[in-house]
Amino acid sequence: MYRLFLKIATRYLIKNKLYSFINIFGLAVGVASFILIMLYVNYEYSYDTFEGSENVQRVYMDYTEDGVFVPGDAQTYNLSGPTLEAAFPEIQEFVRLAHMDNVTFKFNNKSIRGERGALADASIFEVLDYELTEGDENTVLKEPYSILLTASLAQKIFGDEEPIGKSLSVVYRGETLFKVSGILKDIGKNTHMKNDFLMSFNTALTWEGYPDNPEQNWTGNNLFTYIKLDENTNVDIFKQKVMDFKVDALPFERHNIEPLEDIHLYSDKPYEAEANGSASRVRFLLAIALIIIILSWLNYINLSTAKSLERAKETGIRKVAGAQKPQIILQSLLESLLLNGTAIVIALAIVLIVLPVFNNYIGKELTVGLSNLKDFLPMIGFILFGTLVSGIYPAFVLSNYTPAKALKGKISTSGSGVVIRKALITGQFLATIILLTGTIVVTKQINFLQDQPIGANLDQVVALNGKIISGSQDSLANTDFEILERELKKLPFVKGVALAQTYPGGDYNNLNSGVGITFPDGTRDDKRIWYNYAVQPDYFEVMEMEFVAGSPFRKTSEGYSNSIVMNERFIKHMGIGNAKKAVDKIVKMGGEDWIIKGVIKDYHHFGLKTGIEPFILRHATQRSNLLVKLDQKILSTMGMTTALSQIGNIWKEIAPESTFDYTFLDQNFEAQYNEDKAFGSAFQIFTILAILIASMGLFGLTSYTILQRKKEIGIRKVNGATIAQILSLLNKDFVQWVGLAFLIAIPISWYIMHSWLQGFAYKTAMSWWIFALAGITALFIALLTVSWQSFRAAMANPVEALKEE
Numbered sequence: 001m002y003r004l005f006l007k008i009a010t011r012y013l014i015k016n017k018l019y020s021f022i023n024i025f026g027l028a029v030g031v032a033s034f035i036l037i038m039l040y041v042n043y044e045y046s047y048d049t050f051e052g053s054e055n056v057q058r059v060y061m062d063y064t065e066d067g068v069f070v071p072g073d074a075q076t077y078n079l080s081g082p083t084l085e086a087a088f089p090e091i092q093e094f095v096r097l098a099h100m101d102n103v104t105f106k107f108n109n110k111s112i113r114g115e116r117g118a119l120a121d122a123s124i125f126e127v128l129d130y131e132l133t134e135g136d137e138n139t140v141l142k143e144p145y146s147i148l149l150t151a152s153l154a155q156k157i158f159g160d161e162e163p164i165g166k167s168l169s170v171v172y173r174g175e176t177l178f179k180v181s182g183i184l185k186d187i188g189k190n191t192h193m194k195n196d197f198l199m200s201f202n203t204a205l206t207w208e209g210y211p212d213n214p215e216q217n218w219t220g221n222n223l224f225t226y227i228k229l230d231e232n233t234n235v236d237i238f239k240q241k242v243m244d245f246k247v248d249a250l251p252f253e254r255h256n257i258e259p260l261e262d263i264h265l266y267s268d269k270p271y272e273a274e275a276n277g278s279a280s281r282v283r284f285l286l287a288i289a290l291i292i293i294i295l296s297w298l299n300y301i302n303l304s305t306a307k308s309l310e311r312a313k314e315t316g317i318r319k320v321a322g323a324q325k326p327q328i329i330l331q332s333l334l335e336s337l338l339l340n341g342t343a344i345v346i347a348l349a350i351v352l353i354v355l356p357v358f359n360n361y362i363g364k365e366l367t368v369g370l371s372n373l374k375d376f377l378p379m380i381g382f383i384l385f386g387t388l389v390s391g392i393y394p395a396f397v398l399s400n401y402t403p404a405k406a407l408k409g410k411i412s413t414s415g416s417g418v419v420i421r422k423a424l425i426t427g428q429f430l431a432t433i434i435l436l437t438g439t440i441v442v443t444k445q446i447n448f449l450q451d452q453p454i455g456a457n458l459d460q461v462v463a464l465n466g467k468i469i470s471g472s473q474d475s476l477a478n479t480d481f482e483i484l485e486r487e488l489k490k491l492p493f494v495k496g497v498a499l500a501q502t503y504p505g506g507d508y509n510n511l512n513s514g515v516g517i518t519f520p521d522g523t524r525d526d527k528r529i530w531y532n533y534a535v536q537p538d539y540f541e542v543m544e545m546e547f548v549a550g551s552p553f554r555k556t557s558e559g560y561s562n563s564i565v566m567n568e569r570f571i572k573h574m575g576i577g578n579a580k581k582a583v584d585k586i587v588k589m590g591g592e593d594w595i596i597k598g599v600i601k602d603y604h605h606f607g608l609k610t611g612i613e614p615f616i617l618r619h620a621t622q623r624s625n626l627l628v629k630l631d632q633k634i635l636s637t638m639g640m641t642t643a644l645s646q647i648g649n650i651w652k653e654i655a656p657e658s659t660f661d662y663t664f665l666d667q668n669f670e671a672q673y674n675e676d677k678a679f680g681s682a683f684q685i686f687t688i689l690a691i692l693i694a695s696m697g698l699f700g701l702t703s704y705t706i707l708q709r710k711k712e713i714g715i716r717k718v719n720g721a722t723i724a725q726i727l728s729l730l731n732k733d734f735v736q737w738v739g740l741a742f743l744i745a746i747p748i749s750w751y752i753m754h755s756w757l758q759g760f761a762y763k764t765a766m767s768w769w770i771f772a773l774a775g776i777t778a779l780f781i782a783l784l785t786v787s788w789q790s791f792r793a794a795m796a797n798p799v800e801a802l803k804e805e
Helices: 002-015 017-045 080-087 151-158 201-205 235-244 260-266 279-310 312-320 325-362 370-399 403-408 415-451 478-489 568-573 632-638 640-654 665-708 710-718 723-757 768-795 798-802
Strands: 056-065 068-073 091-107 110-120 132-134 146-150 167-171 175-184 197-200 224-229 253-259 461-465 494-500 512-518 524-535 547-550 563-567 586-589 592-600 615-619 625-630 661-664
Touching (some): 017 325, 017 665, 056 235, 068 253, 091 151, 091 201, 110 151, 146 151, 175 197, 197 201, 235 253, 260 279, 279 325, 279 370, 279 415, 279 665, 279 723, 325 370, 415 723, 461 640, 494 524, 563 568, 592 615, 625 632, 625 640, 632 640, 661 665, 665 723, 665 768
Parallel strands (some): 146 175, 524 615, 563 592
Antiparallel strands (some): 056 224, 056 253, 091 110, 091 224, 132 175, 512 524, 586 592
């Protein structure tokens, strides 16, 4: 019997090619989109998950603002871990990591640069997900100047040589010999703390390359601290205990904790180890995935129901011939499983073909295989459940036809069936309008972020930086920089040169921060963290920053002075209404007096996703970056490649033992929006796919409606109805459904997108035309889909429709 049913189902699907194609195509696209999105969603939620990760918390600092504690930054003090462990028996172990970027390694005249890692306590193997392939966890990080390399980094440095026990030069604020004591298994990409190497934390006590508070004290929070709790600990109660814990040396700060597994999606603090993801983006894509696959199932229901009318006589004959209702249901379900099974196979093929492109697009390494089969099981279960449910309704509709009515062609739609189908199509329009609104708002917001002036001109500014790979320093010597600056200014395409510690678009790790400042009126503020960085006087001209009062610092032979420039936000915070009144006033900071020489207009140092912070720019010589302003007119004739080559040649002449690296400031600033732009593009693509699938469902319902009203249309034409009247008759209901969906979609889409925009300090307006455009687009798509079939029905010969009577 099953073989017969399968044969009948196969023949039916082959015979009805258009019906089969629309269904299989819609389901395949829906399932493939669902799988791709869910692969990304699962990957994002998999960050920092391993056996025991639910018991690991990261410690961070809260600061006070206006007398209220707010999340401060992700890094803690040297003493934070030991102090908390001594105070709370719930803590089984702690580990501290001091992050290091752009480290260069030298071995046998080979230099490997640009690596990142950390100084780490030996307890790291007890707390975090690090695994050795060679070495003993109990000893590899105990001795000072011990280093662990990942397998891939060890291969790059040593090739096929055995690395254990070998000495390796580390160039980081100087050149120091380390001994390789172990090899780490390569770290996965789905962790917020990506390290290519680990050094013994004890090294910091004597290493000149790490001068940042190596002693056990409360001066300077530059470390990431993680704690492992007893598995029976009530985390909520423990969190409150940590926040209530007082440290006498930190009167305006407190410790706080957050789950390790939540950091990637829910933490966005200053001084993070890397730019984290966004839970809101993941939730949006998850919602789109569900909408797409549900729309594909609704389409199948609509199309199957429409086709069931054509099969009414077939069902009647089978029932007269003795077929029972369960047999008809079973055959219909077999057809559904065959069609859905084919679609799923095609969907998997699409996923395998598209996945490399998708990975390149989102910058991830998603995989499909036995290694992540457990991630697939919930997806497979959900898809199979939806397949079964979507096949049951058409099966019951088909099996409920009475033989007499079916054979006479008098099948009519029940009231409940009409309501269900109207609800389904209204739901499809509702989802379409919400997705269209979301696409418009996301695109508008991203354009808004990119188009707003930031208060500085980053165009044609290149930041030069490098490391000396032999010698006692890891930045160029003072005299080298002076010569380099002088020689670069001689180039005809160079408009200006300036030294700076950082620049707009640089991350928190390139800034100095501290608490405690005395304002000109004698008011002391110890409750807020202040950001500052060192620049030379030419910096303001190169960056084209506008002064509202005062002027830049004056150059000095020493390259530094006690002069500072503040932004407007800082002046307002000090309670000075007129910026001109702040010029030449003195503030006390870090035990020294600083003279305010000028006030610049507020600028966006971190981009428009966050608010403008009060900033201090100090006159000091910190040679992290040499900023070069290029002349656009001259570059247009000679080309950027030639200009950079000439700059590189001068650099190598003056500093032959150093690396030469450069960064375009405008590209670096725009890079902070890359995740948002990728999200916006993904939103657009999957919205288009959802609309395509919804249109197929609408096509199915149109077929159903026209088939039901075939004789009515014939009678109306015989009685003189025009083609325009027939089109109006058939399209009227769909316009009403779009209108109903539009009214429901407005508040829902407004609430969703308004909530999403709250994640931005500067946001676009939710204008009325956004909703109007989404509604008009949905209406246009509906009419375009419906009108073709309506026109065919209106042009049909009425005799063909009436002769069956």
